Amino acid sequence: MSHRNPSKTSEFAPTWYEKTAIQAPVCLDSGSLNDTYDVAIIGAGLAGLSAALHLAKAGSKVVLIEKFTIGQAASGRNGGFCTTGWACGDEDILKMVGPDQAQVLNELSEEGLRWMRERAFSKNYASCQPINGCLTLSLFASEELDISKQKLTKFIRGPRYKSGTLDLTAFHFHPLNFLRCLTLDCLAAGVSIQENCEVTKIRSVVDGKTDLSFGDNQAIKVTAAQIIITTGGTGGTRFSKLARLILPIQTFITVSDPMPEILAHHIPTDYAISDTRRAGNYFRKLPDGRLLWGMGISALSAPNHQKINTMATKDIAAHLPELAKDMRCANIKLAYAWSGTMGYARHFMPYVGQISKNMFCVTGFGGHGMNTAPIAGKVIAEALSGTSDRLEAFGSIPRQATFGTIGKMAAEIYYQASQMKDAFKERLA
Secondary structure, eight states: OOOOOOOOGGGGGHHHHHHHOOOOOOOOGGGOOOEEEEEEEEOSSHHHHHHHHHHTTTTTOOOOSSSTTTTSSSSGGGOEEEOOSSOOOOOHHHHHOOOHHHHHHHHHHHHHHHHHHHHTTGGGGGGGOEEEEEEEEEOOTTOSSEEHHHHHHHHHOOTTHHHEEEEEEEEEOOHHHHHHHHHHHHHHOEEEEESSOOOEEEEEEEGGEEEESSSSSGGGEEEEEEEEEEHHHHGGGGSSHHHTTTEEEEEEEEEEEOOOHHHHHHHOOOOOOEESSTOOOOOEOOOOOEEEEEEEESSSSSOHHHHHHHHHHHHHEEEEEEHHHHHHHTTTEEEEEEEEEEEEOOTSSSSEEEEETTTEEEEEEESSTTTTTHHHHHHHHHHHHHHHOOOHHHHOOOOOOOOHHHHHHHHHHHHHHHHHHHHHHHHHO
8 A cells, every 4th residue: 555755845744733633543454445335435535524424324335545644635734614605605606506506505504514513512523622603804894794893802903804793603623633533433334444545547347337446556446336536626636527627726824833822912712713805814723822824825836834934924914913023022933834725616616416427526615615525425425325315506506617727827817816906905995
């Protein structure tokens, strides 16, 4: 079995989550695999684990194959925010799919949040350290959210924020520990899981079944009646049908040295915080007194951790100048820096459904996957096991080509233009 060497890029740089994680579950050795399965799932992120768990509980024999270690990619190295909704805005979803399907998608997003809450706040998931509440801030006077600028000081001391709104149904948590707890649930349900194995060949065989080859020199082979591809930004390019639909987009996160007293003064709340801009900031206080600061979106750049630290230092100073000043005076450094590669469609909605005979996909949750990926995994599992069919709403989402390198350049221009528009809008106020 092939084991991936640690990458020197920020995409797989060590994270605070890894430093504070519970022990990783022990998955089955390749020698314990069976020859045939009902369903093979490629990609053990949140969508893949959810689909595997629901299928196994419905009686299917499932194998789950992960290219890296579970949680090493986006599902285990994101900001740790779980809120309702989708990456695409409500009005754009309504225009895209119509009122009936928009309502179904909204209900699914809320169901996904409830599914995550039920687990994150349960005894078996205590290591996820969930905290209720997410505060959304606006830098624009024209938006006028529920909480006025004067009342915001009880949550944050930043001169640029004009108003805010609080969602107490949302929460923030340790995403890597969540994935490890969910992996334990999958193993207990009978799912066969293979880590550090890249599927290198998929071949149709007799009786409508499919052979999958993976591991060193394609030495491991299994046969499955149905295939689900749940890879995200780091894996979808292996599959041509998905590579034409999904762009790998990076976002960046840093975590500071511990500074609980400083944070208590400048951010006097335990709520997670984000702003309304497309490529805005998201940040929160961690249980050990550190600041997690997320920022930026890029389709092209892959900066190292020093560059990410430099970006974050400037970004914190631009939004919370007094906090940045106190960090400098106390010699507080940024101890961790990493990026995460997410899968985005042009319209910011996922693709969930059939892509060819006996092959399905659950992918494209970039920007808002913590509630949407697990519910999509549940929906595809219900469809394949025959317990229900709620795929129609996802089927109404158009499949739009991304055009490879041209698409990446267009996405980069879009994000840069969004940043300039937001800056101009803020100055107008």
